[in-house]
Amino acid sequence: MLRPVILRLSHLGICVADLERSLRFYREGLGFREVSSLELAGEPAATLVGLPGVSLRARYLERDGTRVELLHYPVPGALGDGAPRPMNARGLTHLSFRVDGLADVLARLAALGGTVLAGSRIGGERGAVKAAFVCDPDGTRIELVDAPGDPARLPGEEG
16 A cells, blocks of 8 residues: 655745735845746646636745745735734744844844834843744744854754
């Protein structure tokens, strides 16, 4: 009997309203590099994504071995108002990055169209983790944890 094998995580998809604006944000602000692109219209893409008559443009970006796919839909367009979803809404809640120099990173991301979520900053006291949330230009939450040192450490891990 054959058993299914999951080979690897391929990428995370993020729907964007303005592809060029989002490319600038993710490349210049978060340090991703573009690795591939894709443009599709009609079938079989319409069946796969469940959007009749779809036209989509995708850009694959990579950083630290993680890939994100920015998806722009000229037809039928992007839904939603770009407001951040609540953290307790089901599904993907956020991307997280370790940074060195939280204030400078927040300023750079805001200059590239991001929105710093008011009241989300924590820490700053001696030894406390400093962190904040920013949203990309389409409302995707991005957690920034000021944690210089070993970049492989997860938030809350000692040493």
